[in-house]
Amino acid sequence: MSTSTAKISSFTIHDVRFPTSLSGDGTDAMNTECDYSSAYIVLHTEPPLKDDSGRVLEGHGMTFTIGRGNDIVCAAIRTLADRLLIGRDTEELFSDMGKTYYLLTGDPQLRWIGPEKGVIALATAACINALFDLFAKTRSKPLWKLITDMKPEELVKLIPFKYIDDFITPQEALDWLREKEGNKKRREERVKEVGYPAYTTSVGWLGYSDEKVVRLTKEAIRDGFTHFKLKVGSDPESDKTRIGLVKSVISDPRNFPENYVKPDPSTTRGKNADPNTGCVLMVDANQVWSVNQAIDYMREHIVPLSPWFIEEPTAPDDVLGHAAIRRALKAGTPVVGVASGEHAHNRMLFKQMLQSGSLDVVQIDACRMGGLNEVLAVLLMAAKAGVPVCPHAGGVGLCELVVHLSLIDFLAVSGPSILESETGGLKIPNVLEYVDHLHEHFVYPVEISERGTYEKNPSGSMIGLRGAIGRARDDVEMKHKLRQACNWAEPNKILSSINFTELVDLLCQTHAQCRTVRSNARQLRSYQSESPRTHSELVSFLVQLNQLKRQRSQLHAEHKVESTHKHKRKQQMTSAEKKGKDLPLQGLTQDGWSNEEEATTTCACGAVQMVVPLKAPGLVNTFVCHCADCRKVSASMFATNLTTLDSHTRFTRGEENLTIFAQSHTTTTGRKMTNAFCRTCGTIMYRFGEVAPGTRFMRGGPIDDHTLHDTILKPQVELFAEHRTAWVTPVEGSEQAHGMGTFGG
Numbered sequence: 150m151s152t153s154t155a156k157i158s159s160f161t162i163h164d165v166r167f168p169t170s171l172s173g174d175g176t177d178a179m180n181t182e183c184d185y186s187s188a189y190i191v192l193h194t195e196p197p198l199k200d201d202s203g204r205v206l207e208g209h210g211m212t213f214t215i216g217r218g219n220d221i222v223c224a225a226i227r228t229l230a231d232r233l234l235i236g237r238d239t240e241e242l243f244s245d246m247g248k249t250y251y252l253l254t255g256d257p258q259l260r261w262i263g264p265e266k267g268v269i270a271l272a273t274a275a276c277i278n279a280l281f282d283l284f285a286k287t288r289s290k291p292l293w294k295l296i297t298d299m300k301p302e303e304l305v306k307l308i309p310f311k312y313i314d315d316f317i318t319p320q321e322a323l324d325w326l327r328e329k330e331g332n333k334k335r336r337e338e339r340v341k342e343v344g345y346p347a348y349t350t351s352v353g354w355l356g357y358s359d360e361k362v363v364r365l366t367k368e369a370i371r372d373g374f375t376h377f378k379l380k381v382g383s384d385p386e387s388d389k390t391r392i393g394l395v396k397s398v399i400s401d402p403r404n405f406p407e408n409y410v411k412p413d414p415s416t417t418r419g420k421n422a423d424p425n426t427g428c429v430l431m432v433d434a435n436q437v438w439s440v441n442q443a444i445d446y447m448r449e450h451i452v453p454l455s456p457w458f459i460e461e462p463t464a465p466d467d468v469l470g471h472a473a474i475r476r477a478l479k480a481g482t483p484v485v486g487v488a489s490g491e492h493a494h495n496r497m498l499f500k501q502m503l504q505s506g507s508l509d510v511v512q513i514d515a516c517r518m519g520g521l522n523e524v525l526a527v528l529l530m531a532a533k534a535g536v537p538v539c540p541h542a543g544g545v546g547l548c549e550l551v552v553h554l555s556l557i558d559f560l561a562v563s564g565p566s567i568l569e570s571e572t573g574g575l576k577i578p579n580v581l582e583y584v585d586h587l588h589e590h591f592v593y594p595v596e597i598s599e600r601g602t603y604e605k606n607p608s609g610s611m612i613g614l615r616g617a618i619g620r621a622r623d624d625v626e627m628k629h630k631l632r633q634a635c636n637w638a639e640p641n642k643i644l645s646s647i648n649f650t651e652l653v654d655l656l657c658q659t660h661a662q663c664r665t666v667r668s669n670a671r672q673l674r675s676y677q678s679e680s681p682r683t684h685s686e687l688v689s690f691l692v693q694l695n696q697l698k699r700q701r702s703q704l705h706a707e708h709k710v711e712s713t714h715k716h717k718r719k720q721q722m723t724s725a726e727k728k729g730k731d732l733p734l735q736g737l738t739q740d741g742w743s744n745e746e747e748a749t750t751t752c753a754c755g756a757v758q759m760v761v762p763l764k765a766p767g768l769v770n771t772f773v774c775h776c777a778d779c780r781k782v783s784a785s786m787f788a789t790n791l792t793t794l795d796s797h798t799r800f801t802r803g804e805e806n807l808t809i810f811a812q813s814h815t816t817t818t819g820r821k822m823t824n825a826f827c828r829t830c831g832t833i834m835y836r837f838g839e840v841a842p843g844t845r846f847m848r849g850g851p852i853d854d855h856t857l858h859d860t861i862l863k864p865q866v867e868l869f870a871e872h873r874t875a876w877v878t879p880v881e882g883s884e885q886a887h888g889m890g891t892f893g894g
Contacts, residue, residue, distance in 0.1 A: 155239050158195035160230045160279075164223050165189050165614065166216060167545060167587055177355050177380040179435040182882075184216035185545040185587060188223045188271070189614065190230060192279045194239060198287060206286045209613050210279025212271040212516035213544040217882075225272035229253060234276065243284045246277075247306045250522040253277060254309075266494035270519050277520025278550065282610040292610040293556035296521075297333065301326035304561065308526045309496065316500045322529050329561060336564045339575065344602025345555055346376075346416070346575060347583040348431070350543055352395065353379030362391055366398040370405055373601030375412050375428045376580050378460070382434040385450040392430065392454045399428035415576050420457040421483050433460035436492070440470040444477045447485065452478065458486035458510055465492035471507035488512050491541035495519065496526040503534040514541045515550035524554055525562075532563040542582035548595045549588070549611040552603045555581045590614055741853025749801070750851040752832035757803030759834065761847050763861050767797025769844060771862050773880060775869040778815045782824055782833055786874045789849030790836075791862055798845055803827070807834065840889075866890065 165187040192208035199205055214222060233253055242249045253273050254265055263269040285295040296304070305323050349372075352365040366377060377395055381388040398404050400423045411427035420429045438446060443462035451459065459478070463470045475487040486509030493499050495518055502508050511531040513524050531538050538558050542551040558564075559577065581603060588594035592613040596604040741749040743763070751758040762768045769792040779788035808828040815822050815838075822838035835845040849858060866884040867873065879885060 153196075153198065155194040155196055155198050157192055157234050157237050157239060157242075159193045160227075160234070161191045161193070162223050162227055162230075163187075163189040163191075163614070164219050165211075165545070166219060167590075169586065170216075177382070177433065177435040179382070179437050180215055181355075182216075186214045186216050186219040187211045187545050187614075188214060188219050188226055188275055190226050190275050190279050192230075192234070192283055194283075198239065198283070200286065200289060206283060208279040208283030208286075209610070210275045210277070210282060211546050211550075211612055212275040212278075213514075213547055214271075215544075218268075222268055222271050222275075225268050226275050229256075229259065229269075229272050229276050232256065232259070234280075239283065239287070242280060243287070245306065246280070246284070247308065247522065249280065250277065250307075250309055250519065254519055265497075265519060270494055271516065273519040274516045277522065278516070278610065278612070281521050282612065286609045289608055291553065291608055292521075293553040293560070296525075296553075296557050297337070297560040301330060304525070307522050308529065309522055310526070312497050313500045313526060313530065316504060317530055317533050321533070325529065325532065326561060329564065329566065332566055333560055333564075336560050340556065340559060343575060344598050344600060344604050345552065345559065346577070346580045347374065347597060347601055347603055348376030348378060348429075348539075348580040349374045349583050349585070349601075350378045350380075350433075351583075351585045352377055353391065355380045355383055359390065359394055363394050363398060366395050367404055369601075370399065372597065374583075375426075375601060376431065376457075377428065378431040378433055378582070380435065381432045381451065381459075382437040382446070385446065388432075389450055389454065392432070392451070392456075396423070396430060396454065399423060399430065400425050402426060413576055416578055418578070419484075419486075420578070421455040421485070422457075430454070430456045431458050431460065431488070432456045434462050436461045436464055438463055440467070440473050443470075443474050447474075447478060448481060452481050452483065452485050455483050456485055458488040460488040460510075460512065461491060462487060462489075465489060466494070466498055468498070468501045468505050468507055471502060472505045475507055475509065486510060488539065490514065490527075492517060496523045496530070499527045500530060503530055503536065508536055511536050511538045512541045513538060513551075513554060515547055515554060517541075521554075525557070528554075528558045528562045532558075537577075537579045538563065539580050540582060543584040545587045546591070546612050546614075548583055549591055549593070552581060552595055553610060555579065555603070743854035743857060748857060749853045750834065750847060751853055752803070752827035752830055752834060752851060754827065754830035754832075756806045756829045757827045757832070757834060758801045759847075760799050760801060761791065761793050761852075762797040763857070767794050768861075769793060769841075770866070771849075771864050773864045773867045773883070775867065775872040775874075775877075776815075777872070778812070778822065782836070783848070783850075786877060789858070789864060790846045791849060791852075792841065792844050793847055795843050795845060798847070 167185045169185045170182045189209070189211045192210070194206075197205045212222060212226075233256065253276055254260060254263075259269060265273075281292055281295075285292045288295055290298070296307075299307075301323055304326055305319055308319075308322065310317075310319050310322075349369045352362060352369050357365070362379075369377060377399060379388075379391055379395060381392070402409075402425055405426060409426075412422070414427075417427055417429055422429050432451060434443070440463050443459070447459055447462070459474075462474050471487055471489055478485045478487065487507065488510035489502065489508060490499065490512035491514050493502065493512075493514075499511065499513075503511075511527065513527050515524070518524060518527070528538060538555070540551045540554055542548045559575070559579070563577075563579070565576070583595075583597055583603070591611065593609075593611045595611065598604055741751050741758075743749070746764060747760050747762055749758055750761055771789075771791045773787055773789050775787045780786055782788070806828055808826045810824045810826065812822045812824070814820060820839050822836055822840075824836050825834050826832065827834065832851055833848050834851060835847045837845045849862060852858070852862065864880045864883050866886050867880060868886050868889055870879070870885040871887055873879070884890070
């Protein structure tokens with residue numbers, strides 16, 4: 150234990166990002182491209198605080214984002230820490246962490262950009278998490294143990310009752326905590342014996358194929374899970390198919406070990422558990438519906454499939470909307486509950502949710518509100534309302550953090566005063582989310598037992614990142630170059646400016662989820678950067694990344710638009726039949742198609758049709774061009790293109806109907822370029838030239854399946870962005886290149 154006097158002397162901040170969008174992890178109906186990220190702070194003291202073994206203690210804190218905007222949160226953390234923490238005595242802060250909470254949330258100018266919500270609240274969470282981590286380490290205890298060892302009077306001092314004392318007063322909270330003191334020691338012994346019950350979300354991301362959903366569900370059963378959550382809301386047919394697949398697995402006793410024992414009925418009461426196995430299904434819409442849409446969608450498509458609850462069915466701060474949805478679902482059969490809280494930004498919103506009867510399940514988040522102090526307030530309000538707390542824990546580091554919150558809830562706040570049984574698991578309805586992603590990057594990753602339960606923790610809050618990872622993710626410029634290298638056909642032109650060793654480290658770390666890529670990346674470490682073989686291997690590796698990225702995009706596209714494709718084509722055929730003479734050669738223009746590998750591109754009159762690839766290596770890249778030549782040739786202010794290999798592009802008809810127009814030198818670059826038009830209708834089909842021999846720049850407009858432009862064929866880069874017309878909006882997420890950028894070599 151270290152309680153010596155020290156001051157917070159400095160801090161370091163890390164913008165930590167993992168490209169989970171490449172594998173589809175984390176995808177849902179609202180968040181279609183998630184790069185799990187952490188705005189991460191480490192607090193340092195002077196003199197350095199040390200534990201009994203002489204190890205220097207630091208305070209690690211974080212909040213969670215899904216990519217873009219992580220730097221904004223880092224900036225807010227930096228402002229808070231610099232203004233409000235530097236120079237503060239640690240023991241003075243620890244002696245009254247309730248006062249410390251108000252210190253961090255009460256700056257008269259910074260609170261204006263909240264107050265107590267949004268980016269500033271996320272930053273507050275990171276700072277308070279870091280302080281509690283250091284506090285726990287100085288006492289040589291896990292965070293949950295630090296809190297649950299406190300007397301009720303000490304616990305009440307941590308809680309910000311301002312704005313919520315109309316729901317629960319400090320005296321009510323004190324009385325409640327005192328009542329829970331009696332059997333707390335036995336509850337602690339029991340949870341150490343059997344672990345804390347968990348559920349898995351890793352089986353049901355929208356970006357996963359049906360085969361992967363089934364495989365992961367069977368693996369989760371073998372890992373001891375009995376509660377399973379899936380993402381829904383993108384498409385009703387896809388939702389029903391995926392839910393049906395999971396239900397078929399979890400309701401079949403043949404998929405369970407011989408020694409499997411059904412969960413105690415007291416833990417699944419009211420959850421629509423499967424009668425054969427006792428397993429429970431939950432679904433999560435991630436805010437995609439309006440209130441009326443949620444009610445209609447649930448009644449028609451989801452309620453008949455009997456999940457326990459629907460999570461975030463509408464906007465997360467629509468209190469009355471959640472209440473209306475809950476009332477509507479309570480009137481149905483079977484009864485499906487409503488869960489929310491992942492994006493509830495402060496204790497006041499939870500107060501209103503509970504007062505209005507909006508929730509069957511409260512879902513706190515370790516980083517969304519202003520840290521542990523606010524979480525404790527919500528735990529007490531939920532306990533008073535008799536609503537179970539099942540925290541949100543998807544994302545990097547959240548599982549490591551939130552297990553402490555669930556243990557605090559069980560031991561100090563909501564756990565039964567009398568343990569009904571000394572056999573089996575905990576007899577509580579609460580379950581804690583577990584997502585099996587990125588734990589390998591933490592010094593003390595959470596562990597799940599063979600019973601599907603969280604195991605005990607070391608000191609602190611468990612969110613210490615391995616040092617090399619934090620440093621690697623700081624280099625935003627390297628990530629930008631990596632993205633370029635993955636997107637373009639000739640990555641060697643970019644790699645020459647990147648430190649080889651650092652790049653390989655980054656690749657190994659960010660793609661640790663993929664065994665094939667991880668294996669190849671590790672092999673690269675055995676080579677020297679100047680070796681030709683190393684360079685060739687690295688280029689091959691980057692091509693693999695490109696393929697993975699496109700496969701992930703295609704999988705998500707299938708889930709999102711698969712059912713709408715047929716509907717749209719049917720509408721197009723019906724429209725064509727009605728229009729008749731308005732569509733020249735209508736029989737030819739209506740035979741376009743697309744699948745996972747290829748798609749057709751057809752001129753306006755239908756005389757010329759080609760097939761283009763949708764995956765690497767045939768599909769090299771996609772881009773928008775604003776050069777003067779593209780404007781002239783396409784008679785528009787810009788041109789959309791996809792670069793394809795000649796060897797992977799073919800005609801189905803009409804090659805003889807093309808007119809070729811060759812330019813000896815283009816206006817913008819002075820290079821040779823040849824353009825291929827349909828001689829009947831004038832549609833430009835493609836261009837080719839000396840810039841990239843062996844490839845064609847296919848025009849995006851003639852692609853028959855226009856939905857591809859929002860997914861696989863979304864432009865990765867804009868060339869000659871400096872010439873873009875003022876009223877044309879940049880493509881979100883694309884590289885903005887000056888001139889030809891790296892493409893021009």
